[in-house]
Amino acid sequence: MADDFEVPKLPTYLEIPKMNEGVMAGDGPFKSVEEFQTPLGFPGAKVDNWQEVAINKMGELKSKYRSVQVFLDACVKCGACTDKCHYFLGSSDPKNMPVARQDLFRSVYRRHFTFAGKYFPKLVGAKELDDAMLDDWYNYFHQCSQCRRCSVFCPYGIDTAEISMAAREVLDAVGIGQKYCNQILGKAITIGNNLGLPEPALRDTLLDLEEEIEEETGVAVKYPLDQKGAEILLITPSADFFAEPHIDGLIGYGKVFHQDGVSWTMSSYASEGANFGMFIGSYDIMRKAALRIRKAALDLEVSRVMVGECGHAWRVAYSFWNTLSGVGAGADISDEHAMKLQNQLDSRYPQPQHIIEYTHDLIQRNKLKFDKSANDDRTVTFHDSCNVARATNMGGIPNGQFILPREVIKAVCNNYVDMERSTIMESTFCCGGGGGLLTDDLMEIRIKGAMPRMQALKEVEKTDAVDTLVAICAICKSQFSKVLPKFDFDPYMIVSAHQLVSEAIIMDKPQTDDSEAEMPIEETITETVE
Amino acid sequence: MAEICGAEVDEEGFLVDLSDWNKEIAVEMAKGDDIELSEEHWDVINFLRDYFEEYQIAPAVRVLTKAIGKQFGKEKGNSKYLYSLFPYGPGKQGCRFAGLPKPTGCI
Amino acid sequence: MRMAREVVLFESLFKSNKWTWLFGWLFHVGLLLVLIRHARYFWPGDLPEIFLLVQPFKYAAFAMVIGLIGLMGRRIAVERIRYISAPSDYLMLILMLVIGISGAVMTFTSNHTDVIMVKQFASGLLTFDWANLPTEVHFLVHIFMVFVLMAIFPISKLLHVPGVFFSPTRNQVDDARKKRHISPWALRQEKEQEVRLNETLGKDE
Numbered sequence: 099m100a101d102d103f104e105v106p107k108l109p110t111y112l113e114i115p116k117m118n119e120g121v122m123a124g125d126g127p128f129k130s131v132e133e134f135q136t137p138l139g140f141p142g143a144k145v146d147n148w149q150e151v152a153i154n155k156m157g158e159l160k161s162k163y164r165s166v167q168v169f170l171d172a173c174v175k176c177g178a179c180t181d182k183c184h185y186f187l188g189s190s191d192p193k194n195m196p197v198a199r200q201d202l203f204r205s206v207y208r209r210h211f212t213f214a215g216k217y218f219p220k221l222v223g224a225k226e227l228d229d230a231m232l233d234d235w236y237n238y239f240h241q242c243s244q245c246r247r248c249s250v251f252c253p254y255g256i257d258t259a260e261i262s263m264a265a266r267e268v269l270d271a272v273g274i275g276q277k278y279c280n281q282i283l284g285k286a287i288t289i290g291n292n293l294g295l296p297e298p299a300l301r302d303t304l305l306d307l308e309e310e311i312e313e314e315t316g317v318a319v320k321y322p323l324d325q326k327g328a329e330i331l332l333i334t335p336s337a338d339f340f341a342e343p344h345i346d347g348l349i350g351y352g353k354v355f356h357q358d359g360v361s362w363t364m365s366s367y368a369s370e371g372a373n374f375g376m377f378i379g380s381y382d383i384m385r386k387a388a389l390r391i392r393k394a395a396l397d398l399e400v401s402r403v404m405v406g407e408c409g410h411a412w413r414v415a416y417s418f419w420n421t422l423s424g425v426g427a428g429a430d431i432s433d434e435h436a437m438k439l440q441n442q443l444d445s446r447y448p449q450p451q452h453i454i455e456y457t458h459d460l461i462q463r464n465k466l467k468f469d470k471s472a473n474d475d476r477t478v479t480f481h482d483s484c485n486v487a488r489a490t491n492m493g494g495i496p497n498g499q500f501i502l503p504r505e506v507i508k509a510v511c512n513n514y515v516d517m518e519r520s521t522i523m524e525s526t527f528c529c530g531g532g533g534g535l536l537t538d539d540l541m542e543i544r545i546k547g548a549m550p551r552m553q554a555l556k557e558v559e560k561t562d563a564v565d566t567l568v569a570i571c572a573i574c575k576s577q578f579s580k581v582l583p584k585f586d587f588d589p590y591m592i593v594s595a596h597q598l599v600s601e602a603i604i605m606d607k608p609q610t611d612d613s614e615a616e617m618p619i620e621e622t623i624t625e626t627v628e
Numbered sequence: 629m630a631e632i633c634g635a636e637v638d639e640e641g642f643l644v645d646l647s648d649w650n651k652e653i654a655v656e657m658a659k660g661d662d663i664e665l666s667e668e669h670w671d672v673i674n675f676l677r678d679y680f681e682e683y684q685i686a687p688a689v690r691v692l693t694k695a696i697g698k699q700f701g702k703e704k705g706n707s708k709y710l711y712s713l714f715p716y717g718p719g720k721q722g723c724r725f726a727g728l729p730k731p732t733g734c735i
Numbered sequence: 736m737r738m739a740r741e742v743v744l745f746e747s748l749f750k751s752n753k754w755t756w757l758f759g760w761l762f763h764v765g766l767l768l769v770l771i772r773h774a775r776y777f778w779p780g781d782l783p784e785i786f787l788l789v790q791p792f793k794y795a796a797f798a799m800v801i802g803l804i805g806l807m808g809r810r811i812a813v814e815r816i817r818y819i820s821a822p823s824d825y826l827m828l829i830l831m832l833v834i835g836i837s838g839a840v841m842t843f844t845s846n847h848t849d850v851i852m853v854k855q856f857a858s859g860l861l862t863f864d865w866a867n868l869p870t871e872v873h874f875l876v877h878i879f880m881v882f883v884l885m886a887i888f889p890i891s892k893l894l895h896v897p898g899v900f901f902s903p904t905r906n907q908v909d910d911a912r913k914k915r916h917i918s919p920w921a922l923r924q925e926k927e928q929e930v931r932l933n934e935t936l937g938k939d940e
């Protein structure tokens with residue numbers, strides 16, 4: 099894996115770099131092969147008449163998505179977005195300026211779909227889609243994490259993320275896919291999760307977890323799988339089962355459910371919150387993945403659907419599930435499955451609900467008790483994950499997606515500080531690994547793109563001795579644990595919000611209703627059991 | 629495509645056909661990463677292979693550390709120890725030596 | 736509301752870049768006032784009182800020109816913006832500048848154009864009646880450029896004017912959990928594929 103680049107130094111102030119043309123030029127991430135392309139319905143290799151196919155696809159997208167057309171037409175090249183992308187700030191390659199990234203797509207659009215571009219291509223910067231352009235597309239549209247930061251600052255709200263999705267869709271249509279995303283999607287729509295964890299492995303992992311928690315706390319927290327008739331179906335990124343530090347977040351969810359006394363379950367059929375269909379811009383595949391969740395919810399007869407800590411999962415869930423699969427409200431009479439599902443779902447709760455909304459609500463109603471001092475050895479800051487911050491809401495109040503996670507964190511630990519205002523909330527910097535870039539072959543851009551976030555973190559480390567970074571996104575957590583050490587941070591400083599919850603939560607010991615949980619009794623019980 | 633001991637590997641160095649695996653391949657792969665496989669390495673590799681045999685997937689990091697700790701002593705049941713054996717990560721490097729597919733996802 | 740703030744104050748731009756905002760906003764507000772003042776050439780008969788309110792703002796032309804020069808300066812001086820600019824971006828600015836300056840010259844120098852004559856001409860245009868045209872050079876340049884501008888309006892980036900009102904990231908309502916938003920093509924596709932989905936949904940057990 100490419101090691102031959104310099105890790106950017108962290109400046110005291112974030113400066114706009116001087117442009118260095120072509121620093122990030124290259125072949126892009128590994129390309130997908132037939133084995134991964136065919137199951138998704140994409141050509142296995144670059145098709146012969148690719149130009150024609152690509153232009154037709156562009157025409158189709160233009161008419162399908164109003165956003166794409168408006169975004170392509172409305173840009174006035176004001177340049178406001180040019181210094182807003184973390185990948186430009188970290189890499190200084192001008193093609194990583196959002197508008198320049200769009201222009202790769204826009205110039206071809208102009209050439210083929212606008213009057214001015216057809217007749218005066220030079221004048222308006224219209225270009226033909228040739229091999230070089232296609233290569234640039236593949237390379238630079240895989241250097242966009244679809245974080246939407248640029249759109250916040252654009253006077254027209256032009257969202258480069260959407261252009262990236264469109265471009266990737268065109269690329270897939272001509273048979274050029276990204277290995278990482280497409281391989282994972284294949285697993286997600288056949289096995290049910292991105293990792294490809296089959297049911298027995300999942301069950302075994304969860305049993306292990308139950309054992310561990312019981313050993314540690316003496317409380318039998320359960321991790322039910324495929325339990326019919328449970329109240330809540332939890333859909334969480336599969337990284338929560340598999341990776342560090344994610345799994346400690348999963349431990350946290352379980353403890354909260356346990357304390358609330360609610361019945362819940364996960365599904366082995368739909369064991370994935372993440373939906374990479376969005377990354378590659380494919381509505382159909384995104385829908386396929388979302389429908390697994392509908393089926394699981396129907397089969398398990400749950401009345402609530404909840405989403406774990408995952409950034410774009412929450413975006414898909416919040417913004418698209420209702421449309422894609424009917425997890426929500428307001429289904430059309432003619433849509434039989436969605437109607438059935440919505441009758442089954444409990445309309446007193448938001449559907450779908452985020453685990454943070456759930457925990458927050460319990461805290462508000464004093465249902466959970468915490469020993470905040472358990473987190474006293476930490477000084478914590480919160481990284482707003484891009485998809486949560488800029489594409490969703492929580493709690494149904496304006497800016498709830500910023501307020502709720504912070505309130506949860508502050509309820510379980512005493513030392514909390516925010517990073518510099520221009521790098522959080524709606525202006526948050528992406529972790530650098532989102533949008534399908536979380537793969538080793540893109541390590542260079544991942545590290546460079548993390549620089550702006552790392553810089554803000556360095557600041558609070560200096561001023562407030564921050565030593566813990568909290569995120570509520572599986573990708574953010576994985577990305578940070580990889581890039582933190584490159585910038586001289588402790589890789590273990592990144593944790594889940596629910597890990598902090600897990601550490602501070604006071605668990606009712608078994609037999610509490612007997613008397614006020616007297617330790618000696620409880621100890622004798624465990625002893626006799628053994 | 630590249631080859632190791634006559635077996636095809638993909639661009640990331642993982643075996644294309646998992647049934648090609650044998651001990652020489654593991655040794656050769658490790659050599660490429662400047663690692664000499666010790667007894668401890670083999671303990672992990674063998675565990676990975678057994679687990680894969682049973683579940684068709686690599687174990688979660690937590691499962692791996694716990695199992696190693698159980699079998700070979702508590703002081704070995706942590707990820708620091710595993711990283712000392714496989715600096716690129718037990719999941720990725722370990723799986724490659726053991727002839728498992730690369731675990732990919734949001735990890 | 737979000738939309739209104741965006742259109743009147745250019746809120747997002749203010750957040751992103753103060754200089755661009757300053758020049759951009761100056762230009763657009765100047766342009767707006769100037770346009771309103773121009774209404775007197777087209778209004779049949781006497782102007783309604785309300786327009787008199789803006790008549791004192793004849794210096795708005797300066798705001799507009801200063802704004803334009805600022806924008807032009809940025810486009811040339813800042814390397815990032817130079818990189819993303821196509822020839823048409825400069826041409827458009829030059830076009831506006833010429834219009835602005837020639838207009839300002841008419842208003843503020845001694846060679847005033849005969850305003851009444853212009854009014855006759857302009858009102859005539861509305862009824863496709865080509866009246867006598869005043870012949871001062873400034874005026875000819877001015878009016879010619881305006882025609883050019885109007886001609887290219889629908890095929891150029893000036894389309895950003897209506898564009899902003901259509902921008903999905905600025906005009907959408909946040910109610911996805913309560914309401915199903917589905918586009919016609921997706922619904923059609925869903926209907927067509929329904930059978931297949933039913934099959935797959937049943938089969939995976």
Ligand code: SF4
Nearest residue numbers: 183242243245246248
């Ligand atoms: S969406 Fe994010 S990564 Fe993509 S161009 Fe915009 S700021 Fe950069």
Ligand code: SF4
Nearest residue numbers: 173174176177179252
């Ligand atoms: S901020 Fe918007 S209008 Fe301005 S250059 Fe960027 S994309 Fe274009």
